[in-house]
Amino acid sequence: MFRIVTARLVPHALARRLRDKHAGAFASFEGWVRRRNEGEAVWRLEYEAYTDLAEKEGRRILAAARAKFDILAAACVHRVGRLKPGDLSVCAGVTAEHRRAAFAACRFIIDQVKTRVPIWKKEHYDRGGTEWINAAAQRPQGSGRRVLRRRVTKKSQIKGSGK
Amino acid sequence: MRRTVHIRYFALLREQAGRADEKVETTAATLTALYAELRARHGLGLPAARVRVAVNGEFAEWDTPLAGGAQIAFLPPVAGG
Numbered sequence: 001m002f003r004i005v006t007a008r009l010v011p012h013a014l015a016r017r018l019r020d021k022h023a024g025a026f027a028s029f030e031g032w033v034r035r036r037n038e039g040e041a042v043w044r045l046e047y048e049a050y051t052d053l054a055e056k057e058g059r060r061i062l063a064a065a066r067a068k069f070d071i072l073a074a075a076c077v078h079r080v081g082r083l084k085p086g087d088l089s090v091c092a093g094v095t096a097e098h099r100r101a102a103f104a105a106c107r108f109i110i111d112q113v114k115t116r117v118p119i120w121k122k123e124h125y126d127r128g129g130t131e132w133i134n135a136a137a138q139r140p141q142g143s144g145r146r147v148l149r150r151r152v153t154k155k156s157q158i159k160g161s162g163k
Numbered sequence: 164m165r166r167t168v169h170i171r172y173f174a175l176l177r178e179q180a181g182r183a184d185e186k187v188e189t190t191a192a193t194l195t196a197l198y199a200e201l202r203a204r205h206g207l208g209l210p211a212a213r214v215r216v217a218v219n220g221e222f223a224e225w226d227t228p229l230a231g232g233a234q235i236a237f238l239p240p241v242a243g244g
Contacts, residue, residue, distance in 0.1 A: 031244050047243075048174050050236055052220050054243075078243055090244055110244065118215075119243030120174035132175040133242040135209065 001075040002058030004051045004119075009079050014093030023072050023095035027102035029110045031090040033083045041126035047080040047089065050118040054078070061112040069105035071096040076109055078119055165190055166231035170201065175239045176214070180205040194218070195225045198237060209239055 001017070015026055033045050062074045076092040083089055092109045096102040113119075121133045167188050172180045180201070191197035194216050201207065216223050217236040 048177075049243075050171070050173055050217070050238065053217055053222070053236070056220070057222075114244040115241065117243050118173065118217075118238050118241055120239060121242040121244075122174070132239065134240040135175040135213075135242070 001077075002055055002062055003077045004049045004054050004058075005077055005079055006081045007079070009077060009088035009091055011088065011091075014075050014077070014091050018073050018075060018093050018095045020072055020095050022097065024097050025099040025102040026093065026095050027099065027106040028091065028093040029106050030088050031110070033085050033087045033089055035085040037123060040123070042085065042123045043126055044124040045083045045087075045089070046122040046124065046130075047078075047083065048120045048122075049078070049080045051080075054117045054119055057117045058113065061109055061116065064112070065094070065105045065109050068108065069094075069096070070098075070101040071105045074105060074109060076113060078113065078117070080119070166229055168197070168229065168231065169234045171234070171236040173236065173238055176207055176209065176237050179207050189229070191229055193225070193229060194223065194227050194235065197229055197235070198225075201237075207237075213240055214238060 011030065014028055018026060035042060058076060062076065065071065065074050072095040074094045076090070078090045079088065090113065092106055094102045094105045094109065096105065122130050123133060124130050165188055167186060169184065170187055171184045172182065177183050189197055189200060191200050195211060198211050198214065198216070211225060215238040216225060217238060218227060219234050
């Protein structure tokens, strides 16, 4: 089960859905909206999805997880719309007979969801302005100037502290 | 040959195009050529190398020949989670 939803996500909802007497382990991941990202205070996140294709691609990821790991079941739900810090953006859950497969499959699913599923995220900053994550002009993915700026900031803080 | 296709834009591309969808008449023969045409028309910032394309609800290759009536979606770099 892979769903794109607009309703608020409830913690542990997947545990109830996946409950199974044959399972000895349930591993889950929840993505939470963080107040700060890359040093910027974020007051809102806006998520958008190409719902049909996102659910199709999501189901393929869950099928790949079931083929790759010794698990019983897997599910994932991603919320779209306007979210605020503290809200849950995504939940993934896996049941297995044993914990290793449950942990590994859960991590595989969330990693794949983040890189493959057509979902987009726009940050709204306290200072004003917005940014679509991963889509800034001329900035290659994964090597952003924002990361560099954060490192510089940390260094200057250390210098300034005199320690 | 002129074909009519249906376009959907998402996220950054939707904002830059100023619309979520549109019907387009084009002589472009491939998805690459179509994107180049729409990129110039709407001032889309992302080069094709950073965009994925879907046809009729499924991911597609950029060199796919264009078919009349196709539902085409341009997808900026994803950022779920």
